[in-house]
Amino acid sequence: MKKSLAARAAIMVAAVLLGLWSFFPIYWMIVSSLRPEKELFGQPELFPRNIDWNFTSYRNLLELTDYPLQFANSICVALVVVLITLVVSVIIAYVVTRFRIPGKTAMIGSMLYAYMFPPLLLAIPLLSIFAKIGFADHLIAVVLAHCTLSIPLGVWMLWGFFKVMPFDLEEAAMVDGCSRAGAFVRVVLPLSLPGIVTVSIFSFLLSWTDYVFSFILVNSDANKTLPVGLASILGSFDARWGELMAGATLITLPLFILFMFLSKYFIKGLAAGAVKG
């Protein structure tokens, strides 16, 4: 099927427009974080002539605000969430596919049901519970709150993975003298590695990008995660655009790096509806 020149040109133009539409706001954010502060107030140039090689916006942000601390908070929270999610969802998904569990559809169903709930509506009662047991304004509260999203997601994705994995392989390993744990580690885990990578990526993504839970559950600057920290700079009286763009770029950077190296898993997960939103 040969396409006419006009049709190919039209496709090219549409593709360029799509690229611009998707990338321009991100480009503008990054460029603005790199320009000298004075030029943010002048006539905007699409291609900046001057780049501020002192990275003043970044320095200000890191030296004058709690951003480094909040960066550390976000990393800690996200890593703990990934760890809990992996352990819990591997165990649940494995047992559900390998044993006869009464009422398992109801259990998984209620998890997925909750997964579809908007975070804000879960955050209000969660704050009330955490306030009563003394976890309010604590990172543990944020970790547990993120788990309400990431565990159902993990169980859902890994269930699909374990279900299609032939049981014969493990059985053979066990007949040959492996314990179930041995068969799991030697046979099931290597085969389900793509699923486990996908679940790790998306639990990280959920936790790293979450605004609502930390916004509701955390008050003090020292316990904020990055998105809430950035939003509070935005909300302050005098908007410092250079610093704000630097902060936004710093939140985005780890995601883009992950995406570049693991885009295969990203796309697979996205197509499976892994991100809530």
Next chain:
Amino acid sequence: MKSFRTSSDKWLLAAFVACIAFTLILILVPVLHAMHLSLFKSESFVSESKWVGLANYVQVLSEPAFWRAFGIGIVFALLTIALQLVLGIACALLLDQPFFGRPVIRGLAILPYLLPTVVVAVAFQWLLDGSLGLLTIWSEQIGIGRPAWFENPLIAMGVVVVASVWTWTPFVTVSFLAALQTVPKSLYEAARVDCAGPWARFWHITIPMLTPMLVVIILLRSIWMFNKFDIIWLLTKGGPLGATEHLPIMAYRRAFAQYDVGGGAAVATLSFAVLSILIIVYFHFYPLEEKDQRT
């Protein structure tokens, strides 16, 4: 198939029970607690609360503000879902064509979806800043003055809708693009032999073949767009004058700004109820047992 038992299974099953209990407590307790809170009157999460039965619901439902917020939520959801669908399908069809540099454009088209909402909000606020924003300056240069992006109710709604469409359209694009690959190529070839143009092929092959997929996409989009909190909150805080205040923002305001935890919980519970209908429809179209077809 499930007959094989080993001596360590006891421990595994114990761990399973612990994990399930942990997860269900974590997930179901907040939902039940929201309903519980909605039956009490209290000013904050730590102060004394008083049993009032259904009074919070009566009060909330009798307020015109509730129905206004409900309507705004529906307008926002319908606009964003319709635009996401049309744009997402168009982008998927485009990205399905072979052209030079396609992998790059495919990658770029997904990026907005990966951004944290707060970054989207900050980036749009910057583009639309009243005096320094690029779009503000551009619209001044083409002679339509400085639009009151966040002060005019209609424009503010438009801003929120465009920002949401920008961020979440890639979900439709990626899902539809993946689904497109499942349509047998032979159908298109047969249609081409019968001289069907691209438009006819799209309406008579692509859409009918992908209707089940579209239903799922539409339901998921509705479930999530109906209760988007963060993008609206970060862009407009529900303003100007409540023009973009929908139920989640109302629930938040009641619980945290108006010291009416019971009322906020009542709004949240009512949103649960509306959502549950959508979720039940979703599970009806897409039963759990078949879920692995999608992964």
